[in-house]
Amino acid sequence: MEEGKNNRGTIMITNDDGIDAPGLRALVKALLDTNLYNLQICAPDSEKSAVSHSITWLHPIAAKKVHIDGTTAYAVSGTPADCTSLGVSKALFPTVADLVISGINMGNNCGYHIVYSGTVAGAREAFFYDIPSISISYDWVKGRSNLNDFTLAAQACLPIISALLVDIKNQRYPQKCFLNIDVPSNVANQKGYMLTKQGKSLIKMGWKQITSETEGRKMLSDMTNAETAAHADVNVSSISPESLLFAREVKGSQLDHDDSSDHKSLQEGYITVTPLAAISQAEVDCQNYFKDWLQNVSESPSSSAL
Incomplete structure (x- = not known):
């Protein structure tokens, strides 16, 4: 029994809504129900939404062991990025997870909101350590969504999680990106997966x-x-x-009207899958403009602005 458990893939889960959030608990239950994975949980002890990729630097953080059936879980007094960094460091868990999942967030994380998102930061931090990761968000609509939608969202993402772990095991997973997944509000009638790019919504x-x-x-x-x-x-x-x-x-x-953008495809009812990286590069026309501009500045260092 233990030998079979040791041969399972290990998934570490974090989020930014806090360790008691319904999105995280629904994801944990969906993964446990497969009976395929060892689960580690290292999540904030309270809500840390919209903290982006902030980290705790000037003082220690506390990690308290909590009971979540079928897992090894800690509630941490830090940010999502802190939680991931601690969780993959071997200082808290004896082994490093094969995959880090951050979520499921209440509210989508598309477009420019990816910059603000603590959920995305939890996955990005794992990417910094060359550990495969995904962030998952559900497009919660107040007055229409209900807590069972988190369960449906988790179940809808299981094929992606399973396929990623197969690729990780077979060393096919690309190390140059992580995935940001957004599940539409009408998850019961979602239209399937759509590969998208980060938009400007x-x-x-x-x-x-x-x-x-x-x-x-x-x-x-x-x-x-x-x-x-x-x-x-x-x-x-x-x-x-x-x-x-x-x-x-x-x-x-x-709004972003680009047909290939994450937000537009999400609103059309697709589960959007957006590869991300940690380097933000400006548009080509900006690079071209400032190439000439900087050359002119270098040639006229004493010129005053008009």
Whole structure:
């Protein structure tokens, strides 16, 4: 029995919604139900949405062992990138996972939001260590989606996870990318997988001035506002009376109409599969412009701006 267990592929799971999030728990259950994998969990002990690829640098982080049936699990006081880095370091688990999965996030991670995403960062951190990884997000729609959709999303991604582990075992997996997967809101009627590229979609954010810390409603990980007022994350008594308080609010959307973009294909009902890397390169026309521009600057170092 133990020998068979040792021959299984090992998957490490993290996220940015926190270790108790329904998306992570649905993914864990779906993987356990296959009876094919050893599962390690190293996830934040609280919500860390939209922290991007931030890491803890100036102080230690705490890892508390928690009970999740069929797994070895730790709740960590750090960011998603911290969790992945710790989880693959051999300082926490005795073995390094074959595959790291970050998710399932509540809310899609397409377009420019990939930059903000802690979910994507959890997978990107594994990529930095040359460990195959994927981030998974479900396009949660407030008032229409329900918790069972996370189960359906996890089940819909199982063939990709299984195929990746086969390629990893056979040393065919390409090391120059990781995968970002977004599952459509109508997951029960999803149209299948679609290979896409990162687009330029964006939920535009603004600010409004408020008079107290509890006046602004808490923004959820799906970028909608909670119905109840936010609890203060700072000591209100320490805020100077002269200070101005501001809260974020949604101002609108910037859509991407490119047929091959992740967001457009997601809205059409496809499970989007987007290969990503860690290097962000500007468009070719920008490279060409600044090549000549920098040459001119070098030739005229003392010229003043007009």
